Amino acid sequence: MKRIDWNQLDEPTRAAVLQRPVQAVSNTVRAGVQAVFEAVAERGDDALRDFTARFDGVALEDFEVGADEFARAADAVPADVQAAIAEAAARIEAFHRAGIASPYAVETAPGLTCQRVQRPIRRVGLYVPAGSAPLPSTALMLCVPARLAGCAEVVLCTPPRADGSADPAVLLAARQAPGVRVFKLGGAQAIAAMALGTASVPRCDKLFGPGNAWVDEAKRQAAQRPGGIAIDMPAGPSEVLVIADSGANAAFVAADLLSQAEHGPDSQVLLLTDSDLLLEAVAAEVEAQLTTLPRAAIARRALESSRLVRVRDIEQAIAISNAYAPEHLILAVREPRAWLDRIDSAGSIFLGDWTPEALGDYCSGSNHVLPTGGAARAWSGLSVASFQKAITVQEASRTGIANAGPCAAILAHAEGLQAHARAVELRLEQAA
Amino acid sequence: MKRIDWNQLDEPTRAAVLQRPVQAVSNTVRAGVQAVFEAVAERGDDALRDFTARFDGVALEDFEVGADEFARAADAVPADVQAAIAEAAARIEAFHRAGIASPYAVETAPGLTCQRVQRPIRRVGLYVPAGSAPLPSTALMLCVPARLAGCAEVVLCTPPRADGSADPAVLLAARQAPGVRVFKLGGAQAIAAMALGTASVPRCDKLFGPGNAWVDEAKRQAAQRPGGIAIDMPAGPSEVLVIADSGANAAFVAADLLSQAEHGPDSQVLLLTDSDLLLEAVAAEVEAQLTTLPRAAIARRALESSRLVRVRDIEQAIAISNAYAPEHLILAVREPRAWLDRIDSAGSIFLGDWTPEALGDYCSGSNHVLPTGGAARAWSGLSVASFQKAITVQEASRTGIANAGPCAAILAHAEGLQAHARAVELRLEQAA
Incomplete structure (x- = not known):
């Protein structure tokens, strides 16, 4: 990993260090997504069948998961995974439920009352990617708040497997939204189906969930259409910034950096530390842990654009982090809570040595759908409010x-x- | 105004009645906005000077409103308007302050705490249009919540007048955000300046406020750029839907319809009523009131695409309104509060005969920046939360x-x- 001494750099070089790899959407992707929207608008389910055959290699007559397939899913998932899904769901529910906004009213003048009330978004469309592995955790992060918000209709798309079935763990997790309708559709065609509606897939009011460059571009195009629908947030490659002091555990820090790097070759990983010793220890630990990591090839590519940065002190590290606005911020310092008020932009913060980012990815209770690419300067991660809208009411x-x-x-x-x-x-x- | 009997229509005709005039962005606007962004990116303030000379007919060396101009504004605004601005600001503050989200924490497992905290968006960019008239009320609706959110830097752009000054009432209202920096810039060039930053205008993290088709397209393009900034919501022509029963006051209803219609020729106005008598009385009142309305020409054009709709009962009217999801919904019925729980999509609701929409436009306390064009199905009007982001925190x-x-x-x-x-x-x- 590249080592950098922040205080040896001039301003332009500092800016370059914090520059994320540009996610320029290629003309191929943009035009490809446009073509998918046009085909789905014109030919509906027939177009979906064609795209699914071409991109997923599966011939599906019917996309929707039926009662039989839901029932088989319960048998196909090991008991410990079933229990973990239930445990994670309970913790996600406990945290999200406590954050539900309450209606309120104010008499702003004698005889004049203003109120704000919440209503569920009626029909929400959720996307759960499968990519290198199916992600039941993402299904939990979308379905639990959708249920708590009271959404009347929950539509979930996830790519079919080679045998034409949906991943059973994703189906189990999706059940957290009772009455959820799951469609075996992936990529831009899934987004187009939920944005436009077809004979089999309902048109949704808002689309949620992460995805690859095609899915992200499809969500953006859906939001741009006249009378278009809402989307949760712009999605991009995942990223973590770790601030560590000399007392941090190098093996823990290295493991946290690698758990982000294994997501994909475009993941970005930054360490800021005021300790030369820790910096070198982390560098050595990263190499050591890589030797036994199944996804080492992906992680090594991500580490190419990642940095170990020596800073003057933790105060300087916080300032750099605020400018970068990371999706995930780990504070592996001795008094992490003392710095919390100083953090002004981050998706989610992990305090101290015993709180790995992976805990938030699965089951601390917070949501793992978070703003990336610096969007944390203005965006928030998902919450129940993301699945509701507020209406103001006045009566004189x-x-x-x-x-x-x-x-x-x-x-x-x-x-x-x-x-x-x-x-x-x-x-x-x-x-x- | 066109009269329609809902229960005589087939489904396709019903859908057509609720169809908003399509706001197709012309290629001219799209390409024009792109050119503005390119010019501002390349030539910064020089480009802003050129566009301001061309579109606003004013040669400005310096865009920023200085202390002198702020001081003169106080003298230029009549005392009753100054008092009204202060009164409206106080009511807007009272309502918005009561809605500020509180941080919360939950122990999701023994030894594991999850929190959600709020942080102001650091630098917000506000747009206050001047169009046919300057809109100090919009400056209030943006500046009061920006102050309550604690935004460190508030940038406001508003078009210069023919003499190169800013509207003094807008300046007075802008003072609701202490330290606000006001720039005399209008149109797409104002949005490009706040999105990209120039030598004189700071780059902002999120853009707010209504505007014409050029401003709206510029906000969309700003949000689409890589590393792009956030925007408050898609903007479109204003609209009102009134549900009135036989006990409603026809003169009041007509005045409410006209106050929406005078906004612009693309405004949309709908009346749903279960009373033939009221429908005809409103139609007659609209004609009578139009004869003395200064902006009658604008209103008449808006009324061309507007409708008076006879429905079976209030229940049917509510169902139609929920499908349409109006920006403003007036319930001019005898027991308005009894229907409130049945409304699932609207930007803002006005209950009863004594609550004109104009009250919410200025000083009931609620925000008048609201979702239009059906976006109320998934979007909320502005609140303090629009000027903040939430960060989750976990500690094990x-x-x-x-x-x-x-x-x-x-x-x-x-x-x-x-x-x-x-x-x-x-x-x-x-x-x-």
Whole structure:
């Protein structure tokens, strides 16, 4: 891994170190996704069958997982994995439930009440990738909050396996949203189906979940269409930034860096430390652990664009992290909580030596669908609120309009909007 | 206005009635906005000067409003308007403050705590249009929640007037965000400046505010760029749906329809009523009120695509409204609160005869930046949360990892992510 001494660098070089590999969407992907949308719009399920045959190598007549396949899934998943899915779901539910927004009301003038209420988004579309491995954990992270939000219809797409079935662990996890409809569809065609609707796949109001460059581009194009639907957030390669002091455990830190690097060759991994000793110990541990890692080839490619950075002190590390706005931030320092108020941008934070990022990926209770690529400067990870919308409500009595109406009329006249003023003044005349 | 009997229509015709005028972005606008972004990226402030000369007809050397101009604004705004701005700001603050999310924490397993904390978005960019009239109310709706969120830097762009000054009422309203920096820039060039940054305009993390088709397209293009910034919501023409029963006041209803119609020729206005008498009375009132309306020409064009719809009963009206998902929904019925739980999609709701939409536009306390074009199915209006992001935090002790770690390790193995499993298992060995 490349070693860098932050305080030997000029500003342009510092900026270059924090530069993420640019995820330029190729014209091939953009045009390919457009073609998928056009085909699904024109030929519906027939187009989905063609794409599934071409990209997944499976001929499917019917995409939806039926009761039989759901029932078989329970037999196909080992008991310890079933128990782990249930345990993780319970912890995700406990944390997400506590964050559900409550309606509130304020009397903003005598006789005038304003409220804010929450409503579930009626039909949500979830994408659970399979890529190098199926991800039941992602199904949990989407289905548990969708259920808590009260979404009436939950649609989930996940790519079919070579034999035409869905991954049984994903199906078990999906059951966390009772009544979920699972379709064996992957890639841009899955997103197009949920965005446009077909004879078999319902059109959804908002799309959620991570995916590869094709899925991400398809979500963006779905959001751009006139009358388009909402998406959860822009998705990109996963990333972790670890801040470690001299007391950190080098083996733990190396394991955390590698657990991010194994996600994909475009994952990005940064270590910031004020200790030369720790930096070298982590570098050695990374090499040692790589020798026994099944996905070492992927991890080595990710490490090529990753950095071990020597900083002056933890304060400087925090400033660099805030500028970078990492998806995951691990604070492997002696008093991690003392720094928490200083962190202004990160997707999720892991405090101390005993909190690996992998815990948050699966079962600490927090959501693992998080903003990447610096989006943490303005975006939040998923929560129940992501599956709801808020509506404001106001009600004035005669007293209320008498109290607040004159202010509205003055401002309407100032803006040259006479019909606005009249809607208030007509009532003021009669309320008097 | 066109009269329609809902129960005489077949399904395709019903769908057509609820169809909004398609806001197809012309290739001219798309290419024009692209050119603006390219010019601002290449030539920075020089490009801004050129566009301002061309589109606003003003030669500006410096865009930023200085202390002198702020001071003069106070003298230029009539006292009653100043008082109304202060009164509206106080009510907006009261309502928005009560909705600020609180951090919370849950012990999801013994020794494992998960939290969610809020942080202000550091640098926000606000757009206040001037179009046919400057909109100080929009400056209030953006600046008050930005202040409550604690945003460190607030940048506001608004088009210059013919004499090169900014509208003084907008400046007074902008002062609701202390330290706000106001730039006299309009249109796509204002959005490009805040999205890209120039020598004089800071690059922002998230852009807010309504605008015309050029501004809307510029916000979309800003959000699409690699490493792009966030935007508040897709913007479109304003709209209102009124549900009225036989007891409603026809003059009030007509005034509410017209106050929406005067916004612009693409505004959309719908009345749903179970009363033929009321429907005809409203139609007559609309014509009568139009004769004395200064912006009657604009309103008449909007009314061309608007509808008076006779429905079977209020229940049917609610179902139609939920399918349409209006930006503004007025319930001019006898027991409005009895229907509130049945509304599942709307930007903001106005209950009863004495609550004109204009009250919410200015000073009920709720925000007037709301989802349009059916986006209320999945989006919320602005709130303090729009100017913040949430970060999740987790901390495990040795006990915590011992309790939750095995679940994570099992799921990591099930997903074939051995480095994830190892980051947990290394700690489990040492925690024991």
